[in-house]
Amino acid sequence: MGSVALPRSTSASGIARSPARVPIDKPVRHHGTVHIIESRCKECEFCVVFCPEKMLEISDRYTSRGYRPARVKAGKEGDCIACRFCEDVCPEYAIYVVEDQP
Amino acid sequence: MTDEETPASAGGTISAEVTPAPNGDLAALELHPYDHLLRSEALPHIWCQGCGIGTALGALLHGFEHASVPVEKRVIVSGIGCSSRVVYYAKTDAYHTTHGRAIPFATGVKLTNPTLNVVVFAGDGDLFAIGGNHFMHAARRNMDLLVVCINNFNYGMTGGQGGPTTPEGALSTTTPYGNAERPFNLPEFAAAAGASYVARWTTLDVRRLQATFTEALARHGFRFVEVLAPCPVSFGKTNKIGTGAEEMEYYYALEILKSRIESTSHVGTEIVLHRPIVVGKFVDLERETFLDRYARVVAKAKE
Numbered sequence: 414m415g416s417v418a419l420p421r422s423t424s425a426s427g428i429a430r431s432p433a434r435v436p437i438d439k440p441v442r443h444h445g446t447v448h449i450i451e452s453r454c455k456e457c458e459f460c461v462v463f464c465p466e467k468m469l470e471i472s473d474r475y476t477s478r479g480y481r482p483a484r485v486k487a488g489k490e491g492d493c494i495a496c497r498f499c500e501d502v503c504p505e506y507a508i509y510v511v512e513d514q515p
Numbered sequence: 516m517t518d519e520e521t522p523a524s525a526g527g528t529i530s531a532e533v534t535p536a537p538n539g540d541l542a543a544l545e546l547h548p549y550d551h552l553l554r555s556e557a558l559p560h561i562w563c564q565g566c567g568i569g570t571a572l573g574a575l576l577h578g579f580e581h582a583s584v585p586v587e588k589r590v591i592v593s594g595i596g597c598s599s600r601v602v603y604y605a606k607t608d609a610y611h612t613t614h615g616r617a618i619p620f621a622t623g624v625k626l627t628n629p630t631l632n633v634v635v636f637a638g639d640g641d642l643f644a645i646g647g648n649h650f651m652h653a654a655r656r657n658m659d660l661l662v663v664c665i666n667n668f669n670y671g672m673t674g675g676q677g678g679p680t681t682p683e684g685a686l687s688t689t690t691p692y693g694n695a696e697r698p699f700n701l702p703e704f705a706a707a708a709g710a711s712y713v714a715r716w717t718t719l720d721v722r723r724l725q726a727t728f729t730e731a732l733a734r735h736g737f738r739f740v741e742v743l744a745p746c747p748v749s750f751g752k753t754n755k756i757g758t759g760a761e762e763m764e765y766y767y768a769l770e771i772l773k774s775r776i777e778s779t780s781h782v783g784t785e786i787v788l789h790r791p792i793v794v795g796k797f798v799d800l801e802r803e804t805f806l807d808r809y810a811r812v813v814a815k816a817k818e
């Protein structure tokens with residue numbers, strides 16, 4: 414098994430080009446805010462393992478269902494590039510990202 | 516669409532074009548952007564920690580939205596097994612049939628009302644062991660159905676027994692010294708039986724899966740999508756692959772894109788334990804469906 418590279422799907426997906434005012438070749442980084450519905454989270458770690466920014470972690474407390482929900486690492490709140498891979502891969506529909514308005 | 520044109524990063528978010536999304540602040544409501552596509556009152560679902568079925572269902576819901584299938588035209592028919600439980604969580608018309616009988620039931624639904632977009636969603640055991648004959652003949656007829664198989668290489672629900680997709684040598688509760696049988700190669704089986712559209716992805720290819728479902732839902736005839744999904748409590752545990760995330764990474768690390776191999780045939784789609792797995796789109800043909808041909812027979816009978 415060993416270690417494997419990050420999914421190709423998450424490599425540069427946060428980079429997009431803005432339609433106006435920015436020079437055409439200047440990439441614009443998107444930012445997002447992560448929301449976690451803790452009561453649904455089953456601590457599967459998909460979001461933690463596959464987030465390209467490695468900004469999520471499992472918390473140290475338990476929900477009433479006995480799982481430790483995912484959370485944003487302290488100090489990493491501004492790191493989200495709104496790629497939404499966590500949202501797409503979460504099997505519990507427990508995490509989503511709202512893109513910050515520039 | 517080729518594999519190359521469908522980067523794993525393709526796709527994006529669910530649009531609210533087809534189904535109106537709930538108004539108001541999702542966070543305050545403790546709602547997810549998919550909630551209007553789900554029977555959210557039934558969540559959390561029954562699937563185990565690290566199971567891949569939820570990820571695959573999310574991709575299918577994305578496909579319904581992006582293929583602009585109206586909500587009232589969405590039907591999911593399932594059999595028995597963990598994978599077949601999707602009908603309790605997707606907000607579509609749904610029918611939970613008996614073990615292996617999703618395809619004949621779905622065939623009846625489609626023939627009764629051809630305007631419906633009918634999806635069969637079930638496990639490898641359901642579709643290829645007890646339901647194998649139904650699969651074969653629906654593909655032969657080019658019946659208008661999208662069949663999604665969650666292949667977790669075993670009977671997850673009943674305790675991890677080996678089945679028709681368990682790789683040779685793999686451990687399961689019924690093959691404790693290694694499976695002596697060769698598994699079905701599902702894309703080859705589907706293609707040989709006459710399917711019009713055949714694709715295979717792992718759950719970590721979730722963006723590709725979204726694009727595949729979007730494309731396949733808009734096609735006609737018999738379409739088959741195999742999803743290689745982690746089952747960490749049974750197959751993953753017995754074969755010491757690890758957690759669900761590790762099992763996903765494991766399959767993903769083994770995959771080779773169909774478009775990158777030099778072969779026009781389906782050679783190389785076989786799943787052999789610990790050997791590379793070919794993924795991608797294997798078949799995409801426009802050809803007469805059962806409904807097209809049946810309409811002609813009916814017209815002739817009326818002459």
Ligand SMILES: Cc1ncc(C[n+]2csc(CCOP(=O)(O)OP(=O)(O)O)c2C)c(N)n1
Nearest residue numbers: 595596597598614638639640641670671672
């Ligand atoms: C007629 C009949 N035979 C056997 C069973 C027991 N049974 C329930 S689920 C299942 C296999 C499920 O395997 P699969 O379709 O791969 O689904 P998974 O749970 O792996 O998603 C079996 C054999 C049954 N319910 N009905």
Ligand code: SF4
Nearest residue numbers: 464493494496497499
């Ligand atoms: S959207 Fe999710 S996966 Fe992407 S950077 Fe933000 S937290 Fe990580």
Ligand code: SF4
Nearest residue numbers: 454455457458460503
């Ligand atoms: S992917 Fe979803 S269920 Fe799994 S740890 Fe993250 S938020 Fe929780």
Ligand code: SF4
Nearest residue numbers: 562563566597671746
């Ligand atoms: S037994 Fe396997 S397939 Fe069934 S819910 Fe658990 S992990 Fe998923």
Ligand SMILES: [Mg+2]
Nearest residue numbers: 638639669671
């Ligand atoms: Mg199975």
